[in-house]
Amino acid sequence: PLRRSGPFVVAGYGEVGSKVVQLLSDVGEEIVVVDREERPGVTLVGDALDSRILERAGVASAQAAVLALDTDSATMFATVILKDLAPQVPVIARVNRAENVERIHRAGADFALSISQVSGQILARRLLGEEAVSVDPQLKVLRVVADSLAGKHPVEVGIREKTGCSVVAVERGESLVMDFDSGFTFREDDAIYIVGSSRATRAFLEAFPQS
Numbered sequence: 001p002l003r004r005s006g007p008f009v010v011a012g013y014g015e016v017g018s019k020v021v022q023l024l025s026d027v028g029e030e031i032v033v034v035d036r037e038e039r040p041g042v043t044l045v046g047d048a049l050d051s052r053i054l055e056r057a058g059v060a061s062a063q064a065a066v067l068a069l070d071t072d073s074a075t076m077f078a079t080v081i082l083k084d085l086a087p088q089v090p091v092i093a094r095v096n097r098a099e100n101v102e103r104i105h106r107a108g109a110d111f112a113l114s115i116s117q118v119s120g121q122i123l124a125r126r127l128l129g130e131e132a133v134s135v136d137p138q139l140k141v142l143r144v145v146a147d148s149l150a151g152k153h154p155v156e157v158g159i160r161e162k163t164g165c166s167v168v169a170v171e172r173g174e175s176l177v178m179d180f181d182s183g184f185t186f187r188e189d190d191a192i193y194i195v196g197s198s199r200a201t202r203a204f205l206e207a208f209p210q211s
Contacts, residue, residue, distance in 0.1 A: 006061040011048035017068035072100040083108035142194040146186040163203040165196035
């Protein structure tokens with residue numbers, strides 16, 4: 001879930017970054033653009049791998065950070081830096097090579113998309129006339145029971161570090177919890193929604209077997 005105040009911080013102002021900025025601008029969102037080159041549309045000139053630049057961009061109070069960098073290695077390092085500076089801020093990452101999607105998820109990105117996957121899906125939709133196309137056929141949503149996780153906080157358990165999966169929501173009775181503050185702990189009757197690649201969800205089930 002995104003907070004509804006503060007800017008979107010977009011790192012990288014190439015083809016992908018500029019299109020994201022255009023789409024966000026069209027709906028009236030505040031945007032801070034970080035790029036290494038000074039040009040029209042860039043708010044702050046600097047390297048997105050420099051934590052001081054990200055702090056100046058106001059990432060701690062951002063709705064989300066969008067990484068549209070040139071290389072996957074830069075995206076991975078920027079993700080780690082962002083999660084260290086502002087762990088509560090969602091990171092949305094553009095990925096050049098599909099095989100790096102899982103690595104960037106493991107680095108802390110909340111959502112990672114491969115350009116080749118997206119362009120292929122758009123082309124398939126145009127050719128086949130499909131009304132809906134899966135964003136990422138390798139991404140799975142798993143609904144599991146709390147079991148051994150009861151009484152623990154998601155960060156304490158280390159689900160992302162151990163498996164590469166992310167906890168996106170917890171179904172508790174009639175309510176859906178998506179904000180895991182410091183006082184939150186899993187309950188035995190919670191249903192937990194886990195998102196990750198096929199390999200990551202298998203790793204989760206191995207690390208936290210279900211009864």
